[in-house]
Amino acid sequence: MKPVLLLIPGMFNTAAIWDALLPLLQPEMDVRIAEVLTQDSIVGMAEDAWTQVQDVPPGTVVLVCGFSMGGYVAMELLARHGTHFKGVMMLDTSAQPETPETLLAREKTISALQRNFERTVEGIIPFSLHPDSLADPSRVEGMRRMMHAVGAETAIRQLRAIMSRQDLRERLSQLTQTVLVVCGQQDQVTPPALSRDLASLIPGAELHWLEATGHQTPLEQAPRLAELLKGLASRCTSPHPEPSV
Numbered sequence: 001m002k003p004v005l006l007l008i009p010g011m012f013n014t015a016a017i018w019d020a021l022l023p024l025l026q027p028e029m030d031v032r033i034a035e036v037l038t039q040d041s042i043v044g045m046a047e048d049a050w051t052q053v054q055d056v057p058p059g060t061v062v063l064v065c066g067f068s069m070g071g072y073v074a075m076e077l078l079a080r081h082g083t084h085f086k087g088v089m090m091l092d093t094s095a096q097p098e099t100p101e102t103l104l105a106r107e108k109t110i111s112a113l114q115r116n117f118e119r120t121v122e123g124i125i126p127f128s129l130h131p132d133s134l135a136d137p138s139r140v141e142g143m144r145r146m147m148h149a150v151g152a153e154t155a156i157r158q159l160r161a162i163m164s165r166q167d168l169r170e171r172l173s174q175l176t177q178t179v180l181v182v183c184g185q186q187d188q189v190t191p192p193a194l195s196r197d198l199a200s201l202i203p204g205a206e207l208h209w210l211e212a213t214g215h216q217t218p219l220e221q222a223p224r225l226a227e228l229l230k231g232l233a234s235r236c237t238s239p240h241p242e243p244s245v
Contacts, residue, residue: 010092
């Protein structure tokens with residue numbers, strides 16, 4: 001039976017964030033995508049994500065990949081239903097709790113979104129993408145179109161959910177799954193130091209860097225992500241797992 005992969009989008013993402021990745025994984029995996037646009041908490045997102053894999057037959061290998069805010073959702077999902085997942089990819093995300101400084105920065109983003117949504121979007125795009133990706137008009141337009149589809153109201157709701165999330169670092173230290181922590185080397189949104197910290201919290205976690213990549217790794221490095229996810233699935237289905245490449 002093919003493994004099931006649950007993909008969890010980040011903030012300001014529709015399911016389109018995974019469009020470049022899906023053809024590289026199917027039909028080898030049963031890929032399902034969580035919806036994170038309607039809930040008002042990370043817990044609510046995690047419980048809705050759980051419904052995407054509740055029908056999986058016993059014995060099936062289930063993997064989860066959480067991108068950015070989706071990583072927060074994946075952590076909550078693992079804290080609640082971790083025994084059902086065998087492999088995990090934490091993608092451009094962080095385990096660090098909110099601080100007065102990050103809370104203030106998020107409040108400023110909320111104010112900017114309320115004041116001028118279009119201008120704020122145009123500021124986020126170059127901050128999120130590597131310069132090579134920023135030079136690709138189709139990639140920039142795809143990101144812009146996705147963010148406009150999400151809209152200010154939903155983005156603000158997601159920010160509020162992030163601001164009230166739980167500190168799950170202790171739970172992460174208890175994970176027994178095969179875990180890959182993956183980050184773009186030029187990620188400015190969740191810088192590489194946060195991925196190093198995250199990997200250090202999880203027993204046996206492997207850290208993988210994506211060269212010439214910013215924060216939007218599913219858009220910028222779909223082939224490499226597919227390679228890593230296939231390797232993760234192979235290790236989780238093999239009776240004698242081999243190291244990831």
